[in-house]
Every structure is written in C-alpha cells, then in structure tokens.
Amino acid sequence: MEFSILGAVFALVDDVVVDPGPARQRCVLAALAVDANQVVSVDRLIQRVWGEQPPLRARQTLVNYVSRLRQVLAADTADTAAIVRRSGGYSLAVRPLAIDLHRFRDLRSRALAEDDRRAVALWEEALGLWRGDALTGLDGDWAEAERDRLHRERLDAECDLTDTLLRLGRGEDLVARLSTRVAEHPLDERVAGQYLLALHRAGRTADALAHYRQVRERLVVELGSDPASALQDLHRQILIADPQLTDIPTSSAVAPAVPRQLPAAPAPFVGRHEELDLLDATLRDTSTTTVVISAIAGAGGIGKTWLALHWAHRHADRFPDGQLFVDLRGFGPAGTPMDSTVAVRGFLDALGVEPGRIPASLHAQTGLFRSLVAGKRMLLVLDNAANAAQTTPLLPGSPTCTVVVTSRNQLPGLITGHGAHHVRLDVLSDAEAHTVLTDRLGLARVTAEPAAAKALIGLCGGFPLALSIIAGHLHTRPDLPLAALAVEFRDVGLDVLDDDDPAASLPAVLSWSYQALISRQATVFSLLGIAPGPDIGLPAATSLTGLSPDETRTAVHGLAQASLISQDSRGRLRMHDLVRRYATDTARRLPDEVRDAALRRVVNFYLHTAYTGERILDPHRPPIRLDTPEPGTRPHVLPDTHAAFDWFDTENLNLLAAQHIATTHRWYAAVWQLTWTLTTFQNRRGHSHDQLAVTRTGLAAGRHLDAPAVHILTQRLVGMAYASVGRFDEAVEHLHQALTLAERHDDLLNQARNHRGLAWTWRNAGDNHKALNHATRALDVHRLLDNPVEEALSRCLTACYAALVGDYDRASEHCEVGLLQCRRYGIREGEAAILTTMGYISHHTGHHHRAIRDYHAAITLHRDMCDTYHVADDLAQLGHPHTALGHHDRARAVWQEALELYREQGRDTDAERVRQQLDGLDHADDQPSTESVK
Incomplete structure (x- = not known):
C-alpha cells in the first residue's frame, strides 16, 4: 500500500482510502508522514496540529489520536506502517518510498544525478505523483505553511524539468505550459527566463522581448527592483540573436571529481589508542546495511578534530572515491553555525556539479548529493557540529560511505536516530601529556626540570589545547624556565592560556561553548x-x-x-x-546577590541534610536548633542509617568545602552547626584529622557568637578531636575549659558530658584510673538529672574502665544493668560498647568462647551501624581469645582485617600494634579495647 499526501490526504494509489478520522487526527498522521521514520517531538506535533495556542488537554488528546490512528493503520495497511513511541515523541515507521512525497523527492534526487535524457523520464514520473493540492482537506497554520513549501518544491521540479528540456533543444512545445506557469507566477524570474527562451526558439522573439518588458515593469512597480543579472543577460542574448541560445549541447552529464579535502594530519599525535580502536572497529563491521557514522564528542580544546583527522589520514586508502571535510562552525568566534545549505553546496562543488545544475531547495540539493555519493567508498568528516540537525542533510544514504562527526555536544539525535557510534573524548593521561611536552620542547629541556614539567602537566590536567598553549609559550621563549611558567600559571590562572589568536586561547575556546x-x-x-x-x-x-x-x-x-x-x-x-x-x-x-543567595542555599542544603543524617546515626544525642533554610533550599531525604552513611561518604569533601564557604562569608552559625552534624560520621569512620580541622573551625566561629552553650559544645568537640589524634595535653586543656564554662553556667548536663569526654581522653592517654574517675562522676550527675539515656551511656564507660583497671565484678554489674538500659531505650551504640566490654571481661577471666561470642555480637552491631572505627577495635580484640584457644588462623584473619581498617583510618599506632601481633601470634600482646561511647 502507498500513501498519497500530494493530493487527497492518505488516499491509496489504488484508490482505496484509509480514513484517519477527524481533521485534526488526519493532521497528526500528516505531521508524522512528512517526516516519516524520524522522531517528531510531542511539542512539535501539538504545534503542527493546534498552532501556537493549543487547548489545555492537548497532550492527552494527542495520545488519544495516536491510539486511534494505530488501530486504523493496523486494520488498513497490513502492518506495513505503524506509529511507534520514541524518546520525546512519535515516529511513523513505514517504507519511505511508500509515501508519494518521499518518492517524489527520491525521483528528483535521482534525476539531478543523471544525464539530461535519462533525467527527463525521472522528472516526469516525479511530477506525475501530484494529484492536486498537497495536504488536501487540512487547515491550520502548519498545514498552510507546509502546503506552500511543498508547492514550491513542485514548482522547482517543474522548472528543473523545463531546464532539462531546454538544454536538450526543446522550445516551441513548451510555450503553452509555460504561458500558464508565468500567469500563475508573474514575478518568478526563473519561470520568466524559461518562457523567454521557449518563445525565442519557437520563432516568437518579438513576443519574448515584449514579455521581458512586461516582467521588468512589474518588478519595478511591485518590488522596486530591476530583473536579476541572469534574466538581463538572457534578454541581451535574445536581442543580439546569440547562437548559443539555439545550440544543442552534446553532453550535460555531471563531471566526475575525486575530492581530497582533508586538512593536514596533526603532528605530533599522542595517545588516544582506545578511541582509535573504537573508530577502527566501525570499519571492520561488515554487517551494517546503513551508512557508518562515528560521533566524537568532548569539550572544546580536548582534541576532537585532531583525533578525527589523524584517523582519517591513517585510513585514507580505504576511501578511494574521495574524502570530504567541512568545518560546520558550530562553536567559534562568529557565533553562528554554518547553514546546512552552505555545507551541502560546498560538497556539490567539490563533487564537480556545475553551478547551473544545483537546485535551489535544500531537499533537492541533499538528494543530489546523496545520489552522487551512492555506491561510492567515500569518507566525510563533519567537524565542529552544533547539533544533530545541522549534520542530517549531510549524511549519505549509502552504506559504502563513512562519516565522522565531531562536536562539543553529545549528539543524541545521531546516536538514536541514525545509529551513530558514540566516541567520548576525555583528557590525556599524565604519561601522554608528558610525551606531548617532550615532543614539542625536546627531551633535554623537559628532563632538565622534571618537577616543573610535572607541575605544568598537573595544572593543564591533560587538556590537549592547554598543553599545546603551554608548549607554544615555552617554544617561543627558549630562555624561560619551566618552573617560572608553572608559578605564573598557578598564580594567574586561565590568563596564561589566553592568546590573541582565538583558536590558540583556551578561554576563547571555552567562551564559544558558553555563548552557545x-x-x-x-x-x-x-x-x-x-x-x-x-x-x-x-x-x-x-x-x-x-x-x-x-x-x-x-x-x-x-x-x-x-x-x-x-x-x-x-x-x-x-x-x-x-x-x-x-x-x-x-x-x-x-550580580552579587545572585551568587550569595546560591551559596547560602547550597550551604543550607548540606547543613540541613547533614543534620538529618546525624539525628539518624545518633538519635539519643541532644539536638541543636537550626534556622529555617533559605527559600529554594531542598534538603535531601535520608530514610535510614545506611542511606545516611552513603550520603556522608559521598559528600564528605563537599561538606568540608561547605564549611569553608560558610567561614569565608562569616556565616558563623552554619560553621559550628556543620561541625556538630559531622561528629558521629567522623567518629565512626575514623576521620580523626578531618574532625580536628572541622572542630577547630567550629570553635573559632563560635567565639563570634554570644552563646555560652555553643562555646561549651565547641570546646568539648575540639578536645575530643585532639584526643582522637593523640594530642592529649591539648585535649585535656580544651575539655577542662569546656567543663569550667559548664560549671560557671550551672549546666549539669554538659558538665557530665565533659566528664565523659575526659574519661575517654584519659583512657586513650593510658591512665585508666583517671578515666574511671571521670566516668563515675558523669554517671553520678546523670543519675541526679534522672536522664536514663545519658545514664546508660555513662554506665557503658564506667563498666569499660572498671574492667580495664581489673575490677571485673564491678564492671560486670554495670554491664548487666547497662545492657538492659540500652536495649530498653534502643541505644545501639551503648549496647555494642557493653558487649565489647563483656568480651574483654570474659577473655580476661578465662572464658574465651564466651568472649568470642560477645565480640562477634558487638561486631555485628557496629557493622550494622556502619561504625568501622569500632569494628576495627573489636576485630583487634577478637584475635586474643582466638589466640588463647590456639585458633591462630582465625586470629590471623581478624587481625589482618583490623590492620587494613586501621590503615584506612590513618590510625598508625594501632596498625603497628596489630602488625606486631601478626608477626608473633605465639606471643600475642593482650591489649584492652577502646570503648564506643564518647
């Protein structure tokens, strides 16, 4: 079945009619058929059907129309046509030549590529497809505009046929049809010229000259201009009876040409082995039945053109029929991409088409181009494309051709619509960058300053254009030390990579992408x-x-x-x-206010999301109050512990940077609040050095605020951080300052928490008796305050430190009560700490199997809380009862895992202790664990 849209819409050639239904439903099918086998976006379909003011439910109505049309096509076209949903829109899947419009265009293209005598039959067959007005029965702005455009195509085809007949010597027999055409198009100078020549050849020179005067007067009156030079020249030839007007040429075939348009290959060319292999693979694929297209995408200055040209020259022998190249100027100083018509015209010129034989419309030019390259082994390099639409008219239809496209855009339209192979180009490796500098500057100069060369390579970040600019600076200034340029680059930044020549300026190259x-x-x-x-x-x-x-x-x-x-x-x-x-x-x-508002929002995002995460990780910690987020801030939702840790792990460096921005802008409340929100995450991940930096920043910010509670809190957090990195004198000093402040303000809760911090610090400093003293004082205060959660946490520490000083009975009593309290109130970190202490007590009282059981229970809880800091400690402890029972393989396994965790956390002292235990399992040094609660 074949559809006709050049007459009654969708009448079949055999006069059986497919009825698409209501007018707007027919318009949907027409809108898809005009661009058959291409995706038409939903928005474009709506615009084509309803114009600029569609109804409110246009999308739903469109879906309904498509559904009904699918039923119609399924019933009437025997599955030869179907509407399919594609990304972003719909496509009419059908044999292109089953639609008379596309068959018409195909015949035109073939005619343009043939000699005149063969072309006449093709022109007449193409024009014979017309049955009247295109898109009959459809109204609306799009239908009217499309109808006008199609009628212009028809007129172009009629004129092309007439030109062909005139070149073959015809004339008198054309007068009648041309008289009708000039009446319909009185200002069309091409039609007027054909009519003049036909009259002259028919012996009616006087009528020809009279018609010229008539056309000239009309142009002057209606358009205010004289005829163009072509029509004036023809008039002059008729006046002097130029014999060329009646001579019949013996041949009018297109002159053959083998274009070799590739620019010079880049030198030196370094690396890109993987990308070259991807391009090579396309040539080895013999299964494809369509043109092979490779789309090389990457940032400006990343080396896309170099890669394309290097590969093209390496395989030029594979394309004996020629290589075409065009810079489409998608990104450049002009700011305006090349029009596809200009590019196609350039290809036609390169292929030897005479200017007079090049048709006016882009459709016809594209068809001629595809006809000329059909069946030929040709390579086309379409460089610097703005988008897929710019390249589509330049794509051959023959599988014998290969196309390489480069663009800063990813060109998804080529990939999804034309099956292009995506080749993403990234930066060069350090080794490849070193080779670039060496090739440009010479080995001696680079090896003379290895540190400076390394610095320059790092500053360029593998960006080929940046490397080339740096090499150019050094090449033209042979006395300039590499180190001096590295310092200048580091201090000045992108200005070092600027140049009067825009093509050699990285800021200029990037600006072209920005301007687009x-x-x-x-x-x-x-x-x-x-x-x-x-x-x-x-x-x-x-x-x-x-x-x-x-x-x-x-x-x-x-x-x-x-x-x-x-x-x-x-x-x-x-x-x-x-x-x-x-x-x-x-x-x-x-504007300053735009930048500041954006930074406030993103800092608020990190602060409020981190606060949510902290409350999930430690729900029993006394909360702090945050200000309402800035308008437009959308904190991330964190549903559970694992999601919170995943987010903290991912955003760790960004959270530190957010605190730095808050500090720079003197948003002091956000600074110390970010310190608070990171506490549990940093504790459990063992990020001790980050924690020290964050807490010191928080302490400095808190001093700008008139808030004693903030001063107490930030002093304690700094003290705990110092203890984490083994700086115990400074830790004790800050914790005592926090305790003094709490006592001065009669803040019993913070007094107890500071005692707990001192207990943990003294334990890590090696004084277990002082640790037990402070833990006991914290427990006494929390009992007085009747705070069962804080009491349970302090009891965990008291139990641990009692065990460490060898008071196992007292420790066991606290463990028994503390375990019940922690489980009652859901204090999982406390429960894990109690289990660790129970494992320690069991091991030291000779109950090694029980110790192993308790340690495993603690490890399970700590792993579930993503607390790798204390998992490492538990594993280090677990090895001792295994050793006592002679389970050396098991001891070795858990100590090896502990060693790896300690190294990841930067806990060098702990790592060295475990390493020594691994070296001498038969003489294991039993050391107690560090408890979980701080």
Whole structure:
C-alpha cells in the first residue's frame, strides 16, 4: 500500500482510502508522514496540529489520536506502517518510498544525478505523483505553511524539468505550459527566463522581448527592483540573436571529481589508542546495511578534530572515491553555525556539479548529493557540529560511505536516530601529556626540570589545547624556565592560556561553548563553578540553582550534552579544573546577590541534610536548633542509617568545602552547626584529622557568637578531636575549659558530658584510673538529672574502665544493668560498647568462647551501624581469645582485617600494634579495647 499526501490526504494509489478520522487526527498522521521514520517531538506535533495556542488537554488528546490512528493503520495497511513511541515523541515507521512525497523527492534526487535524457523520464514520473493540492482537506497554520513549501518544491521540479528540456533543444512545445506557469507566477524570474527562451526558439522573439518588458515593469512597480543579472543577460542574448541560445549541447552529464579535502594530519599525535580502536572497529563491521557514522564528542580544546583527522589520514586508502571535510562552525568566534545549505553546496562543488545544475531547495540539493555519493567508498568528516540537525542533510544514504562527526555536544539525535557510534573524548593521561611536552620542547629541556614539567602537566590536567598553549609559550621563549611558567600559571590562572589568536586561547575556546548556552544553562554553569567541593549531586545542585528538580536536571543535561560537565553513573556532576576556572570567572559577572543567595542555599542544603543524617546515626544525642533554610533550599531525604552513611561518604569533601564557604562569608552559625552534624560520621569512620580541622573551625566561629552553650559544645568537640589524634595535653586543656564554662553556667548536663569526654581522653592517654574517675562522676550527675539515656551511656564507660583497671565484678554489674538500659531505650551504640566490654571481661577471666561470642555480637552491631572505627577495635580484640584457644588462623584473619581498617583510618599506632601481633601470634600482646561511647 502507498500513501498519497500530494493530493487527497492518505488516499491509496489504488484508490482505496484509509480514513484517519477527524481533521485534526488526519493532521497528526500528516505531521508524522512528512517526516516519516524520524522522531517528531510531542511539542512539535501539538504545534503542527493546534498552532501556537493549543487547548489545555492537548497532550492527552494527542495520545488519544495516536491510539486511534494505530488501530486504523493496523486494520488498513497490513502492518506495513505503524506509529511507534520514541524518546520525546512519535515516529511513523513505514517504507519511505511508500509515501508519494518521499518518492517524489527520491525521483528528483535521482534525476539531478543523471544525464539530461535519462533525467527527463525521472522528472516526469516525479511530477506525475501530484494529484492536486498537497495536504488536501487540512487547515491550520502548519498545514498552510507546509502546503506552500511543498508547492514550491513542485514548482522547482517543474522548472528543473523545463531546464532539462531546454538544454536538450526543446522550445516551441513548451510555450503553452509555460504561458500558464508565468500567469500563475508573474514575478518568478526563473519561470520568466524559461518562457523567454521557449518563445525565442519557437520563432516568437518579438513576443519574448515584449514579455521581458512586461516582467521588468512589474518588478519595478511591485518590488522596486530591476530583473536579476541572469534574466538581463538572457534578454541581451535574445536581442543580439546569440547562437548559443539555439545550440544543442552534446553532453550535460555531471563531471566526475575525486575530492581530497582533508586538512593536514596533526603532528605530533599522542595517545588516544582506545578511541582509535573504537573508530577502527566501525570499519571492520561488515554487517551494517546503513551508512557508518562515528560521533566524537568532548569539550572544546580536548582534541576532537585532531583525533578525527589523524584517523582519517591513517585510513585514507580505504576511501578511494574521495574524502570530504567541512568545518560546520558550530562553536567559534562568529557565533553562528554554518547553514546546512552552505555545507551541502560546498560538497556539490567539490563533487564537480556545475553551478547551473544545483537546485535551489535544500531537499533537492541533499538528494543530489546523496545520489552522487551512492555506491561510492567515500569518507566525510563533519567537524565542529552544533547539533544533530545541522549534520542530517549531510549524511549519505549509502552504506559504502563513512562519516565522522565531531562536536562539543553529545549528539543524541545521531546516536538514536541514525545509529551513530558514540566516541567520548576525555583528557590525556599524565604519561601522554608528558610525551606531548617532550615532543614539542625536546627531551633535554623537559628532563632538565622534571618537577616543573610535572607541575605544568598537573595544572593543564591533560587538556590537549592547554598543553599545546603551554608548549607554544615555552617554544617561543627558549630562555624561560619551566618552573617560572608553572608559578605564573598557578598564580594567574586561565590568563596564561589566553592568546590573541582565538583558536590558540583556551578561554576563547571555552567562551564559544558558553555563548552557545541558553540563559538558564549559562547561569547554572556559572553557579556550578562556585559550588563547594570537587563534585556535586543533583539534589545539591537543585538547591544551588534555586530551580525545581526537573528544571535543574534539564539544565544539567544541556551542559553535559555540551561537554562542559561530566556525569557519572551515580549522577554526580564534575567539571575539569580548567573548565571550572572558566565557570568561576563567568560567575563573577553574576550580580552579587545572585551568587550569595546560591551559596547560602547550597550551604543550607548540606547543613540541613547533614543534620538529618546525624539525628539518624545518633538519635539519643541532644539536638541543636537550626534556622529555617533559605527559600529554594531542598534538603535531601535520608530514610535510614545506611542511606545516611552513603550520603556522608559521598559528600564528605563537599561538606568540608561547605564549611569553608560558610567561614569565608562569616556565616558563623552554619560553621559550628556543620561541625556538630559531622561528629558521629567522623567518629565512626575514623576521620580523626578531618574532625580536628572541622572542630577547630567550629570553635573559632563560635567565639563570634554570644552563646555560652555553643562555646561549651565547641570546646568539648575540639578536645575530643585532639584526643582522637593523640594530642592529649591539648585535649585535656580544651575539655577542662569546656567543663569550667559548664560549671560557671550551672549546666549539669554538659558538665557530665565533659566528664565523659575526659574519661575517654584519659583512657586513650593510658591512665585508666583517671578515666574511671571521670566516668563515675558523669554517671553520678546523670543519675541526679534522672536522664536514663545519658545514664546508660555513662554506665557503658564506667563498666569499660572498671574492667580495664581489673575490677571485673564491678564492671560486670554495670554491664548487666547497662545492657538492659540500652536495649530498653534502643541505644545501639551503648549496647555494642557493653558487649565489647563483656568480651574483654570474659577473655580476661578465662572464658574465651564466651568472649568470642560477645565480640562477634558487638561486631555485628557496629557493622550494622556502619561504625568501622569500632569494628576495627573489636576485630583487634577478637584475635586474643582466638589466640588463647590456639585458633591462630582465625586470629590471623581478624587481625589482618583490623590492620587494613586501621590503615584506612590513618590510625598508625594501632596498625603497628596489630602488625606486631601478626608477626608473633605465639606471643600475642593482650591489649584492652577502646570503648564506643564518647
């Protein structure tokens, strides 16, 4: 079955009619058929059917129309056509030549590629497909505009046929049809010229000259202009009876040409082995029945063109029929991408098509181009494409051709619509970057300053253009030390990579990508440049931008498509350091209030989400009060312990950076509050050095606030952090300051908590008796306050330190009561600490099997809480009862795991102790554990 839209819409050629239903439903099918086998977006379909003011339920109505049309097509087309849902829209899947419009265009293209005598039959067959007005029965703005465009195509085809007949010497027999055509198109100079030549050849030269005067007068009156030079030249030839007007050429075939348009191959070319292999693989794939397309995507200056040209020259012999190259100027100083018509015209010129034989419309030019390269082994390099739509008219239809496209955009339209092979280009490795510098500067100069060369490579971050610019600076300044340029680069930044030549300036190259962004994308790009931390997740980016999640996701997708950011499998967004420097520069152009509001929102995001996470990890800790988040802040939802730890692990560096931003902007409340929110995470992960830095910053911020409770809290947190890194004198000093402040303000709760901190500190300093004293004082205060949760936590410490001083009976009594209290109130960290102490007591009283059981129970709880800090301690302790029972293999296994955890946590003293135990299992040194509660 074959559809006709060049007459009655969707009448079959055999006069059986497919009835698509109501007019707007027919319009849906027409809108899909015009672009058969291509995806038409939902928004474009709505615009085509209803215009600029669609009804409120247009999308739902469109879905209903599509559903009904599917039923109609299934019943009437014997499964030869179907409407399929694609990403973002719909497509009419059908044999292209089953639709007369596409058959018409195919015949036109074939005619343009043939000699004149064969072309006449093809032109006449193409025009014979028309049955009247196109899109009959459809109204609306799109239908009218499309109808006008199709009628222009028909007129072009009629004129092409006429030109062909005139070249073959015809004339008199054309006068009648041309007289009708000039009446319908009185201002069309091409039609007028054909009519003049036909009249002249028919012996009616006077009529021809009279018609010229008539056309000229009409052009002057209606358009205010004289005829174009082509029509004037023809008029002059008729006046002098130029014999060329009546000569019949012996041949009008297209001149053969073998274009070799590839620019010179880049030298030196380094690395890219994986990408070259991917491109090579496309040539080895003999199963494909469509044109092979490879889309090389990456940031500006990343080396896409170099890769394409290097590969193209390496395989030039595979394409004996020629290589075509065009810079589509998708990104450049002009700011305007090359029109596809210009690019196609350039290819036709390269293929030897005479200017007079090049048709006017892009459709016809594309068809001619595809006809000329059909069946030929040709390579096309489409460099610097703005988007997939710009490249589509330049794609051959023959599987014998190969196309390589480069773009800063990811070109999803080529990948999904044309099966293109995606080749993502990233930075060079350090070794490859070193080779680039060595090739450009010489081995002697690079090896003379190895540290400076390494620094420059690090600053360039593997960016090929940056490396080339640096090499250019050094090459033109042979006396400049590498170290001096490295210092300048570090101090000045991107300005070192600037140049009067835009193509050799990284800021200029990046600016072209930036200028191609829409306004919202540009703002999001700038804000991402000042976001805290090395990367950012979509939830944080949403608060940073102040947009909705969907709006943020759309903007981020656009930046990723433009190769300005990368997004990993977890959705994390990251910029190359040099791109981020440029983004930071663009952020300075934003109003101060826009930047400050964005940073407040993202700091609020990290603070409020971290607070939620801290409350999940330690629900029994006395809470603090946070201010209401800034408008537009959307804290992340953390449902449970594992989700909280996953978030903290992922955002760790960003949280530290957020505190730094808050400090820089003097948002002192947020600074110390972030310190508080990180406490449990850092304790359980063993991030002691980070904790010390964070707490010292929090303490300094708290001093700017008139809040005694904050001063007490931050002093205690700093003291605990000092103890974690083994700086016990400073720890005790800060904890005593916190205790003094609490006593001065009659704050009994914080007095007890400070005693608990001192107990933990003295234990780690090796004085178990002082530890027991402070733990007992904390327990007494909490009993007085009738605070069962705090009492249970203090009892855990008292039990542990009593065991450490050898008072096992007292320790066991506290363990028994403490275990019941912890389980009653759901204090899991306390329960785990009690079990660890019970394991210690059992081991030291000779009950090694019971000790193993208790330690395993503690390990299970600590693992469930993601508390790897105390898992390491429990494993270190577990090895001792195993050793006592002669289970050396089991002891070795648990100590090996403890050793790995200690090393990960930077706990060098503990790691060395366990390493010695592994070296001498027969002489194990029994050491007590550090309890869980601080």
